Amino acid sequence: MIIGSSNMKPYLLQMLKELALLGAIENRVEISSLELAKQLNTSQQTGSRYLLELDKQGTITREMGIKKQLIQITEKGEEALQDEYMRYRSIFELTDQVSFVGKVVSGMGEGRYYTAQGGYSKQFKEKLGILAFPGTLNVEIRHIDKNKIRLIKKHAGILIDSFESNNRTFGAVQCFPAKINNLDGAIVLPARSHYSNILEFISKYNLREKLKLKDDDEVSIIIFLNKDK
Amino acid sequence: MIIGSSNMKPYLLQMLKELALLGAIENRVEISSLELAKQLNTSQQTGSRYLLELDKQGTITREMGIKKQLIQITEKGEEALQDEYMRYRSIFELTDQVSFVGKVVSGMGEGRYYTAQGGYSKQFKEKLGILAFPGTLNVEIRHIDKNKIRLIKKHAGILIDSFESNNRTFGAVQCFPAKINNLDGAIVLPARSHYSNILEFISKYNLREKLKLKDDDEVSIIIFLNKDK
DNA sequence: ATTACTAGTAAGCGAGTAT
């Protein structure tokens, strides 16, 4: 059900994983290219080359000492590993839901504008069974959970088609049935967008009222990956 | 913590993982080499070659149909994936134990001097519940595992306070409950010291006798990061 | 000790194609 693969070369991901096992996500680790090479059953030269490649692609940073080097995995590198981890998880732990903890934030009012478009609201009703309250509730998720969004986007979800209205185009949107503080609704992800740390939630309710939410309140969200409605 | 790597070629493990994501652990999946190749962003020929290699190494079985093929991951293949999954787990899930393999070395006799100090032995008894045998067993760990010690030192462990005796100061020591070859004891890390490749182990037993250890013998050590005693 | 360049060799890739 998960589509696609990390586009990182497998052997580089392997070395990145090895560095992570040595603690290079949390700390800079002091290690030579030869030692790493031994872990991977390869030559010092290959170890060195891998490190250069990882450095070049920005998944590690290095501080070269006169003898050894201090290596740390960057955020980008950690995300690649998280990605792969999530894939393995979904093999062995049939996850069909993903949960988040986040806090309520104010959007810029666009949510109301978009959900008011008949092109969207009609499809929300048809495909999600939700007569959406105008506006979205925006929830800022923890930074570390951004990779979960990446994973979610690899699932098909429920596609809301793009449409034309008022002389402009409204883009396709990927939806997933979800619960916020145990109340039903759906998560709306713009099909073509960069990863964001904001989840937009739609519901038949005025969530701020129903759940008595104000900015910075903590909420829990569960997203269902393989649910029809 | 698991260190080391599957000795499977990374690109083959990657394809095996892809098959697992398609459900090939539980069922035989019907899929063509071209479809698999697309998943991996590679050519049909490479897809076919990978499948041949996986088949040859016994990580998958194939039933060739006239059109497509039915592929299932074997037990051996599943083990390879589980292995890799465990490695990723130990990166991202708070592990509460760390393991080492090392070899017994002779200290310079200071262990005996220190453990004989009432200030230490009293605290060992109180805080660790260990009536320590005089002396420490010194275990030299692999150089590459020095990074693990760095990780361990970030945990609180059990603090043995510094004290004064015989007109000198004995420094604070950080302890962690541990097992050596499955025998209980504790690891003693000088709170303020440089990273060393020697672990000092205390126990109520004379370990060299009890475990029949001599210099250069290999031992396995498991350190518990979040254990009271 | 290190890192990492060069260059020759080995392994991997994929277009073309037979089956």
Next chain:
DNA sequence: TATACTCGCTTACTAGTAA
């Protein structure tokens, strides 16, 4: 449709070695 072979091309590897 498939799979998978050949073979020329590209990528990856490592011995040797400089820095």
